[in-house]
Amino acid sequence: MLEQEKVVVTGIGLVTPVGIGTTNAWQSILACKNGFGTVQSFDTSKYRVHVGAEINDFNFADHCPELAKNYYGRTTQLAIVGAKLALENAGLQNSDLTDLRKGVAMGTTSGEPNQVERFNNHRIAEQWDQLGAEYMDTYPCHSIPSNVANTFGFHDLAPIMLPAACAAGNYAIAHATDCIRRNEADMILAGGADSFSRITYTGFARLIAIAPEICRPFDKERKGMIPGEGSGFLVLESLTSARKRGANIIAEIAGYGTSCDAHHMTGSHPKGDGAIRAMKRALKDSKLTTSDVSYICAHGTGTKSNDVNETIGIKNLFGDNAKDVAISSIKSMLGHTMGAASAIEAGICALAIKNNILPPTANYETPDPACDLDYIPNAPREGKVSVAMNNAYAFGGANASVILKEFNN
Numbered sequence: 531m532l533e534q535e536k537v538v539v540t541g542i543g544l545v546t547p548v549g550i551g552t553t554n555a556w557q558s559i560l561a562c563k564n565g566f567g568t569v570q571s572f573d574t575s576k577y578r579v580h581v582g583a584e585i586n587d588f589n590f591a592d593h594c595p596e597l598a599k600n601y602y603g604r605t606t607q608l609a610i611v612g613a614k615l616a617l618e619n620a621g622l623q624n625s626d627l628t629d630l631r632k633g634v635a636m637g638t639t640s641g642e643p644n645q646v647e648r649f650n651n652h653r654i655a656e657q658w659d660q661l662g663a664e665y666m667d668t669y670p671c672h673s674i675p676s677n678v679a680n681t682f683g684f685h686d687l688a689p690i691m692l693p694a695a696c697a698a699g700n701y702a703i704a705h706a707t708d709c710i711r712r713n714e715a716d717m718i719l720a721g722g723a724d725s726f727s728r729i730t731y732t733g734f735a736r737l738i739a740i741a742p743e744i745c746r747p748f749d750k751e752r753k754g755m756i757p758g759e760g761s762g763f764l765v766l767e768s769l770t771s772a773r774k775r776g777a778n779i780i781a782e783i784a785g786y787g788t789s790c791d792a793h794h795m796t797g798s799h800p801k802g803d804g805a806i807r808a809m810k811r812a813l814k815d816s817k818l819t820t821s822d823v824s825y826i827c828a829h830g831t832g833t834k835s836n837d838v839n840e841t842i843g844i845k846n847l848f849g850d851n852a853k854d855v856a857i858s859s860i861k862s863m864l865g866h867t868m869g870a871a872s873a874i875e876a877g878i879c880a881l882a883i884k885n886n887i888l889p890p891t892a893n894y895e896t897p898d899p900a901c902d903l904d905y906i907p908n909a910p911r912e913g914k915v916s917v918a919m920n921n922a923y924a925f926g927g928a929n930a931s932v933i934l935k936e937f938n939n
Contacts, residue, residue, distance in 0.1 A: 802843020
């Protein structure tokens with residue numbers, strides 16, 4: 531049996547409510563910058579809540595002037611910019627990649643929900659004949675990775691979209707990892723994207739899941755999550771390819787694990803069953819143990835049940851090691867960027883490993899006896915980060931954990 535290719539991270543692209551660009555986002559997270567504000571995309575006067583995590587300074591033409599004349603939905607725009615930033619970070623913006631087998635793997639929660647809203651507005655006004663064909667061309671979620679692939683010439687593998695809700699970014703990274711391990715690809719742009727929309731916001735508002743002002747994961751006074759938007763992409767590459775082109779290797783994808791607890795459509799298992807199986811499988815795939823893990827980037831939405839159930843899952847799996855592992859939730863600053871969340875968080879894990887800095891959980895004030903682990907409150911922490919576990923848990927019980935580790939020659 532042939533030895534599997536190692537999968538390494540050679541580029542990171544982040545588009546977030548606290549900063550556009552890998553350095554900007556990373557520095558903002560270390561500074562505990564909040565990306566929350568009053569929703570600007572639509573009128574929330576009839577809602578119980580009015581706060582969101584939008585990227586108000588995002589202008590597609592600023593980043594891709596040559597594509598500004600093209601019609602793309604906002605999610606596609608966020609994805610293209612995130613992918614472009616990742617390629618630039620990998621030193622590939624002017625490189626000839628014709629000899630590499632390349633592909634795109636993406637995740638999303640809602641695809642292009644704003645296109646659905648535009649369609650509905652035409653329906654209400656009975657202006658069907660005025661609905662441009664471009665609306666229908668850009669609505670299917672599979673068009674998003676196709677547009678990314680076409681923009682950057684990543685045509686060797688079929689572009690794939692994995693609409694696995696809030697775990698979608700990790701699922702895309704897992705798929706890309708498999709393709710590279712099996713020697714089906716040399717390089718894959720793997721990530722996730724979602725745009726802010728009335729549809730998504732209304733859904734979470736109806737669930738009474740949105741915090742009225744701020745997101746406080748693991749804090750006793752937490753009152754919910756805050757919907758956001760963004761994109762995150764990793765340039766994943768075989769070690770053979772990375773070495774051949776002299777790439778800067780940021781981290782290695784050690785392994786992943788997935789599961790479905792199917793406990794409830796919107797609620798996680800109260801004993802962390804699905805989370806435990808995903809983490810356990812990720813450790814097995816990585817040939818690591820709980821004592822090897824330096825840092826856990828938690829799903830950490832800030833809802834009452836998620837934070838307790840995730841804590842229970844970590845404690846049940848890690849046992850005596852649970853008190854020693856550092857944990858944080860960057861959703862305390864970015865909000866929940868949906869299908870982009872775990873892709874952005876994977877990028878942050880890679881940066882934590884590269885810089886040996888643990889990102890904080892912001893807005894943490896009151897300890898919760900039910901959440902009694904080390905959540906790195908309110909300030910980053912210097913410390914060796916050899917192995918980082920990135921957890922993501924989605925509606926419908928779709929769970930995915932990805933493990934990144936320090937690359938050693």
